[in-house]
Amino acid sequence: MANVVSVTFDIASFTSVMVLIVLGLGVIASMMGIFNFAHGEFVLLGAYTVYLSASAGLGLWFGIVAAPVVVGVLGLIMERLIIRRFYASPIIAMLGTYAIGLVIRETVRGLLGGHYESIPEPIGGAFSIGGVNFSIWRTIIIIATVAVLSGSWWMLAHTPIGLRIRGALENPMLARACGISTSRLYGLTFAFGSALAGLAGALIVPLYQLSADIGIRFLVQGFLSVMLGGVGTFSGPVLGAGGVGVMASGLPWLVPPVLADPLVFLIALVIVKIRPQGFIGAART
Amino acid sequence: MKEAKTGFTPSRRGFLSGAGALATAGWVGGAAAGWVLRPAWAHAAGPIKMGIATDITGPIAPSGNADWQVAQFTIEQINKDGGILGRPIQLFLEDTASDPNVAVGNVRRMIQEHRPDVVLGGITSAMRQAIKDPIVTRGRTLYIYPQLYEGKECTKDLFCTGPTPAQQCDKLIPYLIKTVGKKRFALPSANYVWPQVLNKYARKVIEANGGEVVFEEYYPLDQPEYSATISKIKDGKVDCVFNTVIPPGLQPFMKQLYESGFQKNGGVLTCVYFDENTLNYLPANEMEGLYSCLDYFQAVDDPFSKKLQEDYAKRFPNTKYLFTAGAAATGMYRGIKFYEAAVKETKGDLHRDAVAAAMDHAVIEHGPGGGAAMVPGHMHCKMNMYTAICRINAGKPYYEIVDKADMVDPREC
Numbered sequence: 001m002a003n004v005v006s007v008t009f010d011i012a013s014f015t016s017v018m019v020l021i022v023l024g025l026g027v028i029a030s031m032m033g034i035f036n037f038a039h040g041e042f043v044l045l046g047a048y049t050v051y052l053s054a055s056a057g058l059g060l061w062f063g064i065v066a067a068p069v070v071v072g073v074l075g076l077i078m079e080r081l082i083i084r085r086f087y088a089s090p091i092i093a094m095l096g097t098y099a100i101g102l103v104i105r106e107t108v109r110g111l112l113g114g115h116y117e118s119i120p121e122p123i124g125g126a127f128s129i130g131g132v133n134f135s136i137w138r139t140i141i142i143i144a145t146v147a148v149l150s151g152s153w154w155m156l157a158h159t160p161i162g163l164r165i166r167g168a169l170e171n172p173m174l175a176r177a178c179g180i181s182t183s184r185l186y187g188l189t190f191a192f193g194s195a196l197a198g199l200a201g202a203l204i205v206p207l208y209q210l211s212a213d214i215g216i217r218f219l220v221q222g223f224l225s226v227m228l229g230g231v232g233t234f235s236g237p238v239l240g241a242g243g244v245g246v247m248a249s250g251l252p253w254l255v256p257p258v259l260a261d262p263l264v265f266l267i268a269l270v271i272v273k274i275r276p277q278g279f280i281g282a283a284r285t
Numbered sequence: 286m287k288e289a290k291t292g293f294t295p296s297r298r299g300f301l302s303g304a305g306a307l308a309t310a311g312w313v314g315g316a317a318a319g320w321v322l323r324p325a326w327a328h329a330a331g332p333i334k335m336g337i338a339t340d341i342t343g344p345i346a347p348s349g350n351a352d353w354q355v356a357q358f359t360i361e362q363i364n365k366d367g368g369i370l371g372r373p374i375q376l377f378l379e380d381t382a383s384d385p386n387v388a389v390g391n392v393r394r395m396i397q398e399h400r401p402d403v404v405l406g407g408i409t410s411a412m413r414q415a416i417k418d419p420i421v422t423r424g425r426t427l428y429i430y431p432q433l434y435e436g437k438e439c440t441k442d443l444f445c446t447g448p449t450p451a452q453q454c455d456k457l458i459p460y461l462i463k464t465v466g467k468k469r470f471a472l473p474s475a476n477y478v479w480p481q482v483l484n485k486y487a488r489k490v491i492e493a494n495g496g497e498v499v500f501e502e503y504y505p506l507d508q509p510e511y512s513a514t515i516s517k518i519k520d521g522k523v524d525c526v527f528n529t530v531i532p533p534g535l536q537p538f539m540k541q542l543y544e545s546g547f548q549k550n551g552g553v554l555t556c557v558y559f560d561e562n563t564l565n566y567l568p569a570n571e572m573e574g575l576y577s578c579l580d581y582f583q584a585v586d587d588p589f590s591k592k593l594q595e596d597y598a599k600r601f602p603n604t605k606y607l608f609t610a611g612a613a614a615t616g617m618y619r620g621i622k623f624y625e626a627a628v629k630e631t632k633g634d635l636h637r638d639a640v641a642a643a644m645d646h647a648v649i650e651h652g653p654g655g656g657a658a659m660v661p662g663h664m665h666c667k668m669n670m671y672t673a674i675c676r677i678n679a680g681k682p683y684y685e686i687v688d689k690a691d692m693v694d695p696r697e698c
Binding site: 006014117124126133207253257258 | 343344346347476502503504505507508509510511512513514516532533535536537540541544545546562565566567568570605
């Protein structure tokens with residue numbers, strides 16, 4: 001029993017990490033039709049902000065709070081300067097965002113001197129309930145993910161800005177005709193997606209090492225999640241991330257770990273083949 | 286081509302190190318035609334030409350830059366003392382860019398353009414495999430490989446100056462079993478050649494000493510989640526984890542292991558590539574009590590090693606690139622000194638076969654961690670090996686030497 005609880009906890013915590021990372025990617029892909037290949041580097045920038053804040057003596061918490069703001073603002077600037085020129089051609093957008101990501105990644109690698117840096121959890125250690133150990137920071141990540149998810153959902157479903165975003169998503173032409181500035185909405189959406197990536201990076205970096213490649217690892221699985229869940233809705237990518245997260249952390253219990261990685265892709269591709277619209281897309285049509 | 290002279294003007298030197306930092310960042314695209322570091326003085330017969338092929342850019346850059354700095358440092362010392370039999374050494378640097386495909390072309394060009402008398406370098410085994418052909422076979426040049434590795438490299442004219450599995454396991458594992466009292470081993474590993482071959486050897490030593498391998502398992506290099514492994518460690522009552530998981534998979538593994546209470550419950554962790562560079566890789570509490578076994582630690586306090594470290598710090602103040610064993614820097618120093626000893630024996634004859642014959646039994650009196658001696662006919666060297674444990678003082682981790690073995694045999698070839 002204790003074993004089942006701890007396995008469930010481990011799977012839940014890794015799935016939360018996946019969901020947290022994919023959320024921003026999914027929001028941008030669904031709302032704007034742009035696959036942001038620099039998403040992994042936005043995650044990296046979030047992590048790097050925490051590192052900078054800690055080394056400047058401002059502390060870890062300050063960095064974690066500052067990360068979404070810093071990365072969100074950077075995202076907004078990038079959208080205004082570069083990304084908005086790509087809306088007409090999604091393929092070019094992939095190349096363009098990939099280039100942006102490369103620049104960010106190599107710059108940070110240079111600033112870190114290529115080294116790995118360990119960043120401690122603001123609250124480390126574990127607590128135990130009924131003889132089972134739970135890592136405090138992983139618990140915080142699970143809670144933060146649930147909070148961010150409900151917050152984002154509430155914003156989309158119950159606020160005027162959410163209504164406009166949904167409107168612009170359903171029919172951009174009609175939304176513009178109704179006097180909604182889709183260009184401004186897109187800017188905000190991109191900034192919001194970037195901020196989510198920054199927050200994800202700040203929260204997960206204590207679990208991993210800060211290195212220039214921290215985002216790449218999750219980028220590929222992130223895209224897989226979006227494919228799996230389907231583009232065009234809020235819940236699709238989240239479900240997709242959940243699926244990939246559960247598979248990636250659950251499969252090593254069943255098969256040798258080196259096989260688990262390719263198996264995740266195999267299973268996901270089979271599902272995508274059967275349901276090309278993704279979980280939610282299929283339900284809708 | 287960019288050029289600079291050793292011991293010339295501070296501004297040139299500043300330029301060189303600044304450019305080196307840029308190159309590290311990957312901001313200078315592979316330093317297109319390599320670097321030349323000329324000696325400050327000349328000799329009628331011309332300088333001895335030494336090629337350094339190492340990873341100045343890319344993921345392995347921190348180690349590669351350390352190797353390059355140690356090479357400069359060692360050559361400057363030799364040149365200051367009059368060179369080898371009066372001839373100065375001129376250094377050529379070629380960036381292998383952490384990418385064997387790029388490296389092959391760069392190294393071939395260096396060999397053709399400069400005809401070096403010897404090449405030192407390569408850090409990963411993949412890199413060594415890639416560049417040994419352009420250097421040794423087609424380039425007909427002596428090659429010295431400085432990094433600790435999985436062994437089994439027995440190519441003619443290729444000498445290895447870093448520790449082998451036998452050197453890292455033969456003393457450490459009996460120490461863990463007999464002195465520390467741990468019997469049940471787990472071998473979690475990154476899935477590439479070094480852990481696979483090292484584990485084969487480690488398993489033999491563990492079983493020969495009355496220990497038991499509970500499981501041996503391989504992971505993708507960047508696996509972020511290890512709960513299944515941690516549970517096997519718990520259920521298998523493992524009391525010693527012989528880790529060869531490397532970054533970026535390293536930290537999540539170590540964190541989950543620590544959080545599972547492994548160390549708190551008396552488990553011991555050992556990791557034979559850990560040197561002073563890796564002290565920052567993990568939070569201090571996760572590092573505490575970790576064992577490593579290398580040919581040198583900065584805690585080694587023989588007068589020569591201490592002086593070497595002080596001089597290096599003077600030459601490269603506040604450098605990010607430390608003179609450590611895990612970065613192949615100690616192997617680099619040893620390799621250059623072996624070469625110096627061999628050329629002295631040939632009385633200045635630089636022909637490959639003559640120098641190789643002398644290299645075969647070369648001995649160096651002093652080095653980081655002590656002297657070393659090539660084992661004749663085996664292409665590897667005997668050296669002192671140190672077992673160290675990581676301790677924490679005021680939140681800062683450091684190594685304390687707990688065991689020293691003199692002139693351990695490499696048992697290769």
